[in-house]
Amino acid sequence: MSLLSTKGTYGLSAMYQLFLSKTNKPVQIKDISTSAEIPQNYLEQLLIMLRQAGLVTSVRGAHGGYLLAKSPNDILIKDILVALEGNLSITELEVKNPILKAFYEERNAKLQEIFNIPLSEFEVYAQRLNSQLNYSI
Secondary structure, X not given: OOOOOHHHHHHHHHHHHHHHHOOOOOEOHHHHHHHHOOOHHHHHHHHHHHHHOOOEEEEOOOOOEEEEOOOOOOOEHXXXXXXXXXXXXXXXXXXXXXXXXXXXXXXXXXXXXXXXXXXXXXXXXXXXXXXXXXXXX
């Protein structure tokens, strides 16, 4: 069982590519598709959902493309996943057992906490990876 579908995984990859651009120039969909290894037709659908959620903006024209709608510090991973996956929860079934209900409520709260970090947090992961890389000549 996987928590995230391809929508969430690919959407997060696309947002990461936009995060990496670090410019005010729109990133073309073909470039995002290539860099993130996402089929372009599928990516278009995801970017529409992300735009509707107010997480990206689109620019039309020959030099158009997509930009983050807000600062990476103001875009939460949770917001990206909710825009693409819907509500993040362990189960959507109505649980009648009070013990299990309490358990699921607590786990759902923890799940929300896990993804309650800004997109800019990827910079920390990049720094960790860079510090692990050793070059020898």
